[in-house]
Amino acid sequence: MTKLSIPVEINVEAKPNLLGFDREAMESYFASIGEKSFRASQVMKWIHQQGVCDFAEMTNLSKSLRANLAANCLVEVPEIIEDRLSNDGTRKWLLRVPGKSAIEMVFIPEESRGTLCVSSQVGCTLDCSFCATGKQGYNRDLTTAEIIGQVWLAKTLLAEQYQTEQRIVSNVVMMGMGEPLMNFDNVVSAMRIMQDDFCFGLSRRRITLSTAGVVPKIDMLKKACAVSLAVSLHAPNDELRNVLVPLNRKYPISELMAACNRYVADSQRARITFEYVMLQGVNDELEHAHQLAALMQTVPGKVNLIPFNSFEGIEYQRSSNSRINRFRDILHDNGVIVTVRRTRGDDIEAACGQLAGDVMDRTRRAEKFRQKQAEKIQ
Secondary structure: OOOOOOOOOOOOOOOOEHHHOOHHHHHHHHHHOOOOOHHHHHHHHHHHHOOOOOHHHOOOOOHHHHHHHHHHOEOOOOEEEEEEEOOOOOEEEEEEEOOOEEEEEEEEEOOOOEEEEOOOEEEOOOOOOOOHHHHOOEEEEOOHHHHHHHHHHHHHHHHHHHOOOOOOOOEEEEOOOOOHHHHHHHHHHHHHHHHOOOOOOOOHHHEEEEEOOOHHHHHHHHHHHOOEEEEEOOOOOHHHHHHHOHHHHOOOHHHHHHHHHHHOOOOOOOOEEEEEEEEOOOOOOHHHHHHHHHHHHHOOEEEEEEEOOOOOOOOOOEOOHHHHHHHHHHHHHOOOEEEEOOOOOHHHOOOOOOOOOEOOOOOOHHHHHHHHHHHHHO
16 A cells, blocks of 8 residues: 655655644644534545555545645655665665755664664754764755654655564654754654654654753753753863853853753753763773763763764774773762664664765865865875
């Protein structure tokens, strides 16, 4: 029954893409064409649960309504440019989106769950010094339909791969290309669709949004769509974080920690996950571990240490296993909940920090990065 209708180029202005309509938007649309609100739930089930893109196959709708929808709407997902499978089972897709750019999404299978890493922007507005996406520059925000299109595609393709109708994507992380909170409205709308029982039915705890620390939007997120929150920290003090995560110059660590405390203030069980990429000789010294341990006493949270994944043109190196373990032990001895992320998909450049896509860069950041690398070679 599943149909993949994937053109090379989509004119998003021509017809509304119902793939990106959350419950409220879908009900409003049907009201605008004189239909009952329950039609919204019927169409959402067809699209998201049955994977049907062709209105003609939505058999519990009248023929006249199906014809109306076919004439005035569409259900389209991004085009698949490349589909790569890692030796460890990780799967990465390169997807074309309108504007002559491409994004990446990654699926990471584990025994107890399957995690889909979804992109929110074409490139990234930020320029974290160790991230491949940041070096690609920025083109535009993804629409809600383009974000949900990734989840829809993964669900459909993984069902074919694993030959099962059981849920394979159990968790979604907004940790792909882009800073999700800089595309706030579209990301929130997409996460509501992920949670909707007529769509993907994921609980809030199974959706994680990762941010570099856009403090005002963290407060807005709590009110709009509270999901699990991860913070890309990567340094325990402002001086170092200003270099690694330039956004810190606008929202320093003290303001970020205060926002994190506000985010979990109403829940005794909630914890923030703090992501910390391990860079040899940069942020992995003993003093950094003790500073981070002290910082973690100020907010309910846990630390996820991430071995750095290198990419072309970058000078950072991954911390040795012994340094990572020493860093972990110091945090643990100071009462901090800490894990070391297992590197997955690095043989297909699908690991954390390696997603680059194919960005028509409006910021010229990618060009400047290439020029800088050429100057070093000379």
